Amino acid sequence: MNEINPRNFKFCPVCGDRLKEKYLGEEQHTRLVCPNCGFIFYMNPTPAVAVILFRDEKILLVKRKFKPKIGDWTLPAGFMEYDETSEETAIRETKEETNLDIEVKNLFAVLPGFDDSRVHVVLIIYNGEILGGDLKPGDDASDVRFFSLDDLPGNIAFSAHREVLEMLLEKADK
Ligand SMILES: [Zn+2]
Structure with a gap:
């Protein structure tokens, strides 16, 4: 590149x-x-936002429908629009990809993403809480599902998303 x-x-x-x-x-x-x-x-790198959402101790992941990394799983996530706050991006992207309504709680981490073929990313990751909505995949998702941390799919797209899941696993082990 x-x-x-x-x-x-x-x-x-x-x-x-x-x-x-x-x-x-x-x-x-x-x-x-x-x-x-x-x-x-x-x-400049582009800011993107991802959200950690648990239900019954399982974490919500989205299966990618489009390039890059078609068929791989990520946290609900997406690029910030020019007129959005990062919290607004989190709420909008989660709604678009999973149809769930959420509340943004606190900042979990900010991680670099150097492995997206489109652009370098600054990934802002929040903890969120699900308020409601019927889970169903949106336009840019082919599947949405809750996974136990000890039974995650092997194909997680993007190093920053993998790092978040590893951090959550480490925490869960303690
Ligand atoms: Zn010119």
């Missing part, structure tokens, strides 16, 4: 001229810069 241009962007989104890689001494970073209008393309 080209770290400054993982999606192979070519053109300036402001003026349409061709972007060029340039070392910016002040920032000590090579970035994509527009030679015409001076626009600097900052390739």
Whole structure:
């Protein structure tokens, strides 16, 4: 992966001229810069939110319907919209993927995600509580199910989600 241009962007989104890689001494970073209008393309990681939800001591996981990692399981999760708080993302994504209504409780962890082929991610993980709703997979999920921590599926997508489950397992062992 080209770290400054993982999606192979070519053109300036402001003026349409061709972007060029340039070392910016002040920032000590090579970035994509527009030679015409001076626009600097900052390739920042994208914030995403995941939620830990238990019912009867089982954790809720979602089976991915789309690329990347089709068929693998994750916590209910998704990318933040531009006008959302992270708590709002947690509630919206859980509703979209599982049809459950939740309350966001407290922050569990913030973990880096360097293994998503689309973009580097900052994953914000909350503990949540299920308030209601009938469990059913949404548009971007092929299945939603509760799993015992000692009987998790082997194919968990993304290292950050695996790390969360390992942290929960460690806690449960104590
Ligand atoms: Zn430009």
